Amino acid sequence: MNVLRRVLLGLAAPVLALIVAGLFTTLLLLLTGDDVGGFWDTMLSWPKNRNLVNILNSASVLYLSGVAAAIGFRMNLFNIGVEGQYKVAMFAAAVFAGQAWLPGKLNVIAAVLVAMIAGAIWAGIAGILRTTRGVSEVISTIMLNAIAGPLVGYFLAKWGQSTGNSTQTKPIPEESWVGGITIFSDSVTKLYGLSLLAVVVGVLFWLVLNRTRFGFDLRATGSSESAAIASGVNTKRMIVISMLLSGAVAGLVGLPVLFGNSHNYGASFQAGLGFAGIAVALLGRNNPVGIAFGALIFAFLTEQGNLLNIMAGISPDIVAVTQGVIVIAVVIAYEVVRRARTRIEQAAVADALAAEKGAAA
Amino acid sequence: MRRMGKIAVIATVAALALTGCGSDDKKENGGSDSAKGPKVGLAYDVGGRGDQSFNDSAYKGMEKAEKELGATIEEAKAAPGENDDIRAERLRTLADAGFNPIIAIGFIYSPAAATVAAEYPNVKFAVIDGYSSTIPKAPLDNLSDLGFAEEQGSYLVGVAAALKTKDKHVGFVGGTHGDLIKKFEAGFTAGVKSVDRTIKVDVQYLTEDPNDGATGFENPSGGKDAATAMFDAGADVVYHAAGKSGLGVFDAVQAAGKGHWAIGVDSDQYLTVDAAQQPFILTSMLKRVDTAVFDFVKAVKDNTAKPGFTVYDLAADGVGYSTSGGFVDDIAEQLNAAAEKIKSGAVVVPTDPAKVK
Numbered sequence: 001m002n003v004l005r006r007v008l009l010g011l012a013a014p015v016l017a018l019i020v021a022g023l024f025t026t027l028l029l030l031l032t033g034d035d036v037g038g039f040w041d042t043m044l045s046w047p048k049n050r051n052l053v054n055i056l057n058s059a060s061v062l063y064l065s066g067v068a069a070a071i072g073f074r075m076n077l078f079n080i081g082v083e084g085q086y087k088v089a090m091f092a093a094a095v096f097a098g099q100a101w102l103p104g105k106l107n108v109i110a111a112v113l114v115a116m117i118a119g120a121i122w123a124g125i126a127g128i129l130r131t132t133r134g135v136s137e138v139i140s141t142i143m144l145n146a147i148a149g150p151l152v153g154y155f156l157a158k159w160g161q162s163t164g165n166s167t168q169t170k171p172i173p174e175e176s177w178v179g180g181i182t183i184f185s186d187s188v189t190k191l192y193g194l195s196l197l198a199v200v201v202g203v204l205f206w207l208v209l210n211r212t213r214f215g216f217d218l219r220a221t222g223s224s225e226s227a228a229i230a231s232g233v234n235t236k237r238m239i240v241i242s243m244l245l246s247g248a249v250a251g252l253v254g255l256p257v258l259f260g261n262s263h264n265y266g267a268s269f270q271a272g273l274g275f276a277g278i279a280v281a282l283l284g285r286n287n288p289v290g291i292a293f294g295a296l297i298f299a300f301l302t303e304q305g306n307l308l309n310i311m312a313g314i315s316p317d318i319v320a321v322t323q324g325v326i327v328i329a330v331v332i333a334y335e336v337v338r339r340a341r342t343r344i345e346q347a348a349v350a351d352a353l354a355a356e357k358g359a360a361a
Numbered sequence: 362m363r364r365m366g367k368i369a370v371i372a373t374v375a376a377l378a379l380t381g382c383g384s385d386d387k388k389e390n391g392g393s394d395s396a397k398g399p400k401v402g403l404a405y406d407v408g409g410r411g412d413q414s415f416n417d418s419a420y421k422g423m424e425k426a427e428k429e430l431g432a433t434i435e436e437a438k439a440a441p442g443e444n445d446d447i448r449a450e451r452l453r454t455l456a457d458a459g460f461n462p463i464i465a466i467g468f469i470y471s472p473a474a475a476t477v478a479a480e481y482p483n484v485k486f487a488v489i490d491g492y493s494s495t496i497p498k499a500p501l502d503n504l505s506d507l508g509f510a511e512e513q514g515s516y517l518v519g520v521a522a523a524l525k526t527k528d529k530h531v532g533f534v535g536g537t538h539g540d541l542i543k544k545f546e547a548g549f550t551a552g553v554k555s556v557d558r559t560i561k562v563d564v565q566y567l568t569e570d571p572n573d574g575a576t577g578f579e580n581p582s583g584g585k586d587a588a589t590a591m592f593d594a595g596a597d598v599v600y601h602a603a604g605k606s607g608l609g610v611f612d613a614v615q616a617a618g619k620g621h622w623a624i625g626v627d628s629d630q631y632l633t634v635d636a637a638q639q640p641f642i643l644t645s646m647l648k649r650v651d652t653a654v655f656d657f658v659k660a661v662k663d664n665t666a667k668p669g670f671t672v673y674d675l676a677a678d679g680v681g682y683s684t685s686g687g688f689v690d691d692i693a694e695q696l697n698a699a700a701e702k703i704k705s706g707a708v709v710v711p712t713d714p715a716k717v718k
Contacts, residue, residue: 050453054446149570156571157538164492164506165468165541167571188453188480189446257444267469267539269572272442302440306447309437310402310454316440 005344013337014283014293017330024329025322029314038312043304049184051303053191056183059292059299060195061256065277066295067205068250070286072137074209075222075242081123081141082250083274084148089119089247090254091152091169094265095159097258098170107176108259112197115251122148123247127240137243145274156265168266178259192260197252205249206288218242250274279327285334298323398431399662402460404451406467407574409438412605413633414626415650419466419489421628422654429655430662435460441575448473456481462661464489464654468541471506472496478504485661489650490541494669502668507653509673511541512548512710513703514646514680515600518624519552520699521644521682522598523560524692525622532563532591534584534610536577536603537570545602545626545646547714554717555699555708563591564714567606577603584609592617598643600624608634614641622688629683645683649673676704 029036047055065082072079093115102110122144129135160167180190209215221228221238229235253273254265262268280298284290305319403423410416426432435458437451448470455463456477462485465474470488475496478486482503486493491506522531533549535542550562565587568576576583584606588599592613597620601607607626614623615638625631625645634642653673660666673679682689682696689696702708711717 051450054450057446058444149573150568153538153568153570153572157569162540163495164471164508165490165539165544166471166492167540257446261445262472267571268445268472270442270444271572276442302447303450305440306450307454310435310451310458315438317438320440 009337009341012340013333014330016333016336017283017326018297020329020333021322021325024325025318028321029318034314034318035312039308039314039318042307042311043301045304047300047303048187050187050189053183053187053189055296055299055303057189057192057195057256057260057299058302059295060192060198061253061273062276062280062295062298063198063292064201064249064253065273066280066284066291067201067288068246068253069274069278069281070284070291071205071218071242071246071249073222073281073286075218075238076225077239077242077246078138079123079126079141079243079246079250080138080278081126081144081274082246082253082277083272084141084145085119085122085247085250086253086274087148087152087269087271088122089115089251090258090269091155091265092118093251093255094169094172094258095155097172097176098264100173100176104175105178107173108178108194111176111259112194112252112255115255116248117251119247119249119251120244121247123243123250124240127243130243131236131239137239152265160266166267168264170264172259172263176259177263178256180260190260192256194252194256194259197255201249201252202288202292209288214241250277253277279323282327283330297326398426398433399462399658400433400435400460401426401658402435402437402452402455402458402463404437404448404455404463404465404470405439406469407439407441407443407579410436412578413630414604414607414628415648416466417633418628418648418650419464419654422651423658425651425655426658430659432658432662445472445476449476452477452486453480456484461485462487462658462666464657465491466650468492474504475501485657485666487657487666489653500668505657505666505668506670507657507673508670509648509650509653509679510675510710511544511602511646511648511680512551512712513675514648514682515545515548515602516552516555516703516708516710517675517682517696517699518600518644518646519549519554520556520696521552521689521692522549522600522622522624523553523556524695525643525688526560526596526598527620528595528597529557529559530561530563530594530596532565532588532596532599534587534591534599534601534603534607535564535566536606537568537572537574538566539571542566542577542602543714544712545600547711547717549600550714550717551710552699556695561596563594563596565591567603578606579604580606581609581612585613588613588623589616592621598622598624600626600646602626602646611638611641614638625683629685631683631685639686642686642688644686644689647681647683649679649681652679675700 068082093111096114097107097111126137126140129140130137178193182190217233280294283294301319305316308314308316410420423434465488468490471491471493474486474488474493478501485503487505487507489507494504494506533546553560567583584603588610591599601610610623611634614621622643623641624643627648630645631642
């Protein structure tokens, strides 16, 4: 009974949020006079196999971004800079791998490390500023995002190669591509090899968080910083380490696409994944399983939303609205459910006490 | 895969809450069999129609195809923050829905078009400004890139700017600092210098981040700031190659007042600005995306579409300048002379600003 209730309460918030978001979107479509039926037909049609693969690919990338944000969030550290971190890291990895200093898959492993280090350094700047100068990491990571774009642009112009109207880094040699994993034989799209990094990161995140002293310190600092200090946690050290870890995971975000599809850093760079990751982390309550769930929902909505234009004549921008509403709704829903749970627990305790008293009398 | 099931459950719950709305039986447009002309799929990059510049020019070509070739059109818009997979999926969806040809507006579609063209050998694909045909290992006969000699048109408006400036000081506002927009800058500067080497050319790009199209091309306030700074510094003619951001350049020239000019880009922008701004639009560099789009649809209909690169240059009337407003009528002779030199090959316009002598 208790387990069932816990599961139901756990599911209540996200389901509530999805329903609210669905209703809100419908209302918006009605107000703008769009084709509501066409919207739901398109959004809820079962994706083709090739779309399912696309959903998995983008969900894994969103998952990495979400975990990167969640590592900071777990100790009340708001790393808003995943956006800039993965941009810098993907560029560094693309430049490194393009040089082909190492053969084949060794090149891939080295590039993954390069990306993690680049991301960690970019995030670490904010961590150091926070611990030594008390600069809020929110401000510094936002600023670092703004610096990352032009910085990468400058080096791209300097070192890049031109093809037609586009400039990109030297392509990664074919022997270092991490090609697709075929999931459905009839699908032209394949799962990026490095999408599996999301699984590895997810498992490690869970293990570190729940099974190590570091994870305990992290959660303790997040729950109450003063209590953590009192129990001997070096919070300054924790801040720097979590920023480095967060940045290192952020560094992985661009890699599945880099090694699986684009093979260079250039015009096809996908912006916005860092901010989407924050939303996904919020949606998943910074929990390794929850984030996976959030990433899949976001990826599903984006993939289906892509069809809206053609199938129903609705601008795909509406999906961004839906995603935004889900995030707001989920925050509210969690609070509502938390209060409901507290009430239920209080009632249960009161009942138990009353029963005890009754028995005693 | 278990997670997918979970999503489906939740999606279904959402659907149940909304069953009342799901009964509308509207099918996708463009699916009627009665249409005789070609069914054309048009895929835009972020922004899409309404920039009064590049994308609108493409649509103008489609309107012509609709009228003269009986074509039906389906437009697909992009959302911000996409990657090649999302773009490819958009092209696939159009192909699955029976559209042929499919025209992608913007070079960003090049990798996606190269991927999808290989999957649909019976559908013709074209990328405006693209380089898609350089991507596949073996050339595809259903993949075309429609490019323009932007530097030639920009050279001509550069000549116009040089002949109209009183203070020997002009400016150029670019969107993103990438290869495409550099061609506009190079041509413009070369045109100015061909008239008078001592004329100063201010150059400002709205962003150095080549991936930040939003700041580059959808940023009228940034365009206004950049142009205002140039007018304040003493420039009296400013040319923009910045898409929708150029609308801010027009606001700036209006604020700067009489004796200042702005030069539009891609479409004849004199025709789309407010009447109050019209007296300030000297001319526009025309990039005939409409011609390219129309020609391609017609070629596909007549079965004469050419794979690989097609460059629309001055000789092919693919670029040029507009005369609406009549502000360049008095220098028409010099402009024609410059155009003739380019067509005959006597003048070769550089495409790289670093190579402007």
